[in-house]
Amino acid sequence: MLRQIEGSRAVAEAIALCRPDVVCAYPITPQTHIVEGLSELVRAGQVGNCQFINVESEFAALSVAIGSSATGARTYTATSSQGLLFMAEAVYNAAGLGLPIVMTIGNRAIGAPINIWNDHSDSMSMRDSGWIQLYAETNQEAVDLHLQAFRLAEQLSVPVMVCEDGFILTHAYERVDMPEQEQVDAYLPPFEPVQVLDPAEPINIGAMVGPEAFSEVRYLAHHKQLEALDAIPDLAADFSRVFGRESGGLIQTYRDDDADMVIIALGSVVGSIRDVVDEMRDAGVAVGAIKIVSFRPFPLEEVRAALEGKKRVVVLEKCLALGLGGIVASDVRMALRGLSLPVNTVIAGLGGRAITKASLHRVFRRALEGELHDPHFLDLDLDVVDHQLARAKERRRSGPIAENILREIGLVGHKLM
């Protein structure tokens, strides 16, 4: 049914349709509306016998999820930013134990400096944890990916993060075709755990493993990710059979067939990139785009196949590996090993900095002309940077960087647009 609905509410209702047994959460902006919605749906008796647990921290949230998932319950939680970092130990543990928990990440920057706005630093920090990571472009896709996430998680017994841009998606009202309960039931079978804590058949989960078997256990976790490379397209195909729309998959391409230059990105910014591609096409420039839906596992083969024969790649990413450059770009280069195809990294949208079409046009033009340094920081105010570097050089006790810059630029928020 088509509805005009807030992204978070749509996700909450989608989770409810998945018939979770346990939902546990700790509030953090911008994830809050999702768990508020679920709390209300559970209390209203619309989610069967689902237990909604208000916990005292994100570490507890995912720990509760670990316990309930290991007891055979379909389990969901959601977090953002600092919350994901606070639960980091449990993030690795849930994956190591092979527990099919689904968790929404309302993507938000990591401090310091504290910042509630969107970028991908949080989920990227957990990219090697063993969780599958799916990134949504729209609220429709966020809803659809959650349905696929439960099926994928439970089929492979691996946890899945569905990442959606904080505020840009979570707080945006837009049209979403909400699934019907019968459709979800047809798509998502009841959870049949591969391991369950049951007195009738006692097993141990979480034993100590030494050097004699640790490598094999870790390899099998990697192997599970490789299996997901096959499962994700299959589940997306099955999804379109049941729901009648394309959603998910490993990557999605846009007007890239005869493109000379291809732009790669994740999440909601792909919408803006599609518009810019259209406008550049209208101006006679052969550009296209690739959206990476599954960042973990990373679809090396699919990315390589889509880029072979192209002349230039621009990876636009909302995260930064300090001391290196691009995170996504590094993976793209891995996909392109052996090919001589120039890759530009564009770091954009950090801490919620708006990524405007005008800026995208400018940076893509410069990339076409081979003028970009790597990595390129979109709309970086070099004056502000230089002034701070000068201050730091001038005297030893130059003070905190963030506060110095805020003092210089004055009005908070004037850089948002």
Place this chain on the structure above:
Amino acid sequence: MVQRIKFYQTGTLTVGNRLLDERNRTVQSTVDRSNSLTSGHRACQGCGEALGARYVVDAAMRASDNRIVAVNATGCLEVFSTPYPESSWQVPWIHSLFGNAPAVATGVAAALRAKGRDDVRVLGQGGDGGTVDIGFGCLSGMFERNDDVLYVCYDNEAYMNTGVQRSGRTPPAARTATTPPVGGGPGNPFGQGKDPALIAMAHGIPYVATATVADLHDLEAKVTKAMGIQGARYVHVHVTCPLGWGSRPADTIRLARAAVECGLFPLFEAEHGEITEVTPIRRKVPVEEYLRPQRRFAHLFRSPPDTEAIAAIQAIADRNIRKFGLLGKGDG
């Protein structure tokens, strides 16, 4: 599913117990006990935690008709019982992390509730480090939500698994690897540490008890009582650690008893935040009787002895005796 035990495994109390009235016999004295933490694990000789855990889990099993799920924090109990691929646990058992056992237990309880399995009960357990230090946030959360979990802390008063470092339960003056008695200090400083049983009571949860491996019958009775109650329950068990305390394995029970009888470890029960039962001291002993056999306090008894520190510890014991009324009525 539960492995049957052999008669010789029922322990030396069996014969004496068989003379008792049926309901007064210990769980351990019967060949029907569950043997949930079976023999062959790798605990040290004289390990108080292994002993305490066996009694706790067997009593919990009996009280739940053999239907429990156990959740373990990282620590000695977890490590000595499950070196892969061997396990001593004959019950469904999960270990996740050091600091999250109470929350994992909450999750297990929530899953069981969602599935309508009110016949299966949840037992969380950890050492003092996992419980009162790194896991304290999760423990407090589990308490304040009144989740249906019995959480048992086996308190051996330091991080024994990592090599005897100080915890929030390490007593004053005790030597640990991170509180060495050098540079004029007495070992662990006075005026630090916390009492998790009293903090548990402050949450107003239905049941809190302290227990000791010196009185295993009492420990069983408290676990059995706790298992008969719904909601968050906490049992804090004092367990001797020969390795960390520097005591003879044969002295495990003797030292645990001395801790109770000198007043340093009061035994009591509380319901909904109010103390309901206190176990009186039968034969009061000076703290010296408890401290002297332990190498972790040896620096107090060098020549000349640290009488000031010993007196300060005695004052703590005396304060406990007054506060909890450990000498029975009229002891002030």
